[in-house]
Amino acid sequence: MKIPTLASRLALCGLIGLCTAAPALAADDAYPSRPIHLVVPFSAGGQFDFLARLMAKSMSKNLGQSIIVENVGGAGGNVGGAKVAASKPDGYTLLEYGGNFAIAKYLTPNLSYDPVADLVPVAAISIAPHVILAGKALPAKTFKDMVAYAKANPGKLSYGSPGVGTSMHLTFEEVRQHFGFQATQIPYRGGSNMLNDLAGGQIGVGIVAVGPALPFIQSGKIRALAVTGKERAPSLPDVPTISELGYKGFDSGSWAGIAVPKGTPQPIVDRINKSVNTALHDPEVLKRFHELSFRPLPGTPAQFRQMIDEEAQRYGPIIQALHLVQK
Incomplete structure (x- = not known):
């Protein structure tokens, strides 16, 4: 009986490997079925x-x-x-x-x-991008007004977010620390409840994604103070970015x-x-x-x-x- 050479054994192993892999390759090629x-x-x-x-x-x-x-x-x-x-x-x-x-x-x-x-x-x-918002109850028409109010009235400003640990919560904290003012977070179970309370005057400031806030902004129920993206939001072209307001390069x-x-x-x-x-x-x-x-x-x-x-x-x-x- 002729003993197979090393080369022939390796070739056979390679052939077996290809045959074994064929079903997997075919399954990938057929995706999705x-x-x-x-x-x-x-x-x-x-x-x-x-x-x-x-x-x-x-x-x-x-x-x-x-x-x-x-x-x-x-x-x-x-x-x-x-x-x-x-x-x-x-x-x-x-x-x-x-x-x-x-x-x-x-x-x-x-x-x-x-x-x-x-x-x-x-x-x-x-x-x-997120948008920082103010309700009518807050005597602040601009972001700088909000910062000035918070500094003049330590402990009085509260802001709503869609929840603890959300990107909105952490973004506002990053902004707050940079501009050096105090504000107490009031966490909500999602952005819609927060927007309703902001429009109703239960809280002074809020932060949420631009999309959900647009109807409230367009109706005049709340004011947009700043957006957190690196560029102005297309749907809010007149609202400045946090970067423009003094936190250079900020993008969130x-x-x-x-x-x-x-x-x-x-x-x-x-x-x-x-x-x-x-x-x-x-x-x-x-x-x-x-x-x-x-x-x-x-x-x-x-x-x-x-x-x-x-x-x-x-x-x-x-x-x-x-x-x-x-x-």
């Missing part, structure tokens, strides 16, 4: 929900499969995040991933999952993207990334983005990972300084 679920980790009707449904509509066209948006709220987004992290890594369960996940380990160290290590960043979608906002469970094959990650970037060039998507001051963020998975890391590095120290860690 059925509907996809996109988990929004917050309740319906908010900014994240709006963005997910807008993107799902466009992405379903270029993927050739429907995308079902599923709202799974709770625990600052972590109920939905944990569900996706525990899902099968096959590209059929996606997570709308925001800044809340980048800082979750600082806020809640004892989570049942790791919101960074257990999820793979696929693509950023957009960023929307609510951003969102797509993530999948760890272990998802790279070809599927790349396919979803391509779908997101294609949607970000869809004229209908861009029109709605412009109307609500969203800025599209096309890019690679690596660029999205860098964005997540930078968010954690920026806000981690603020969370610790404010003693916001939840046991």
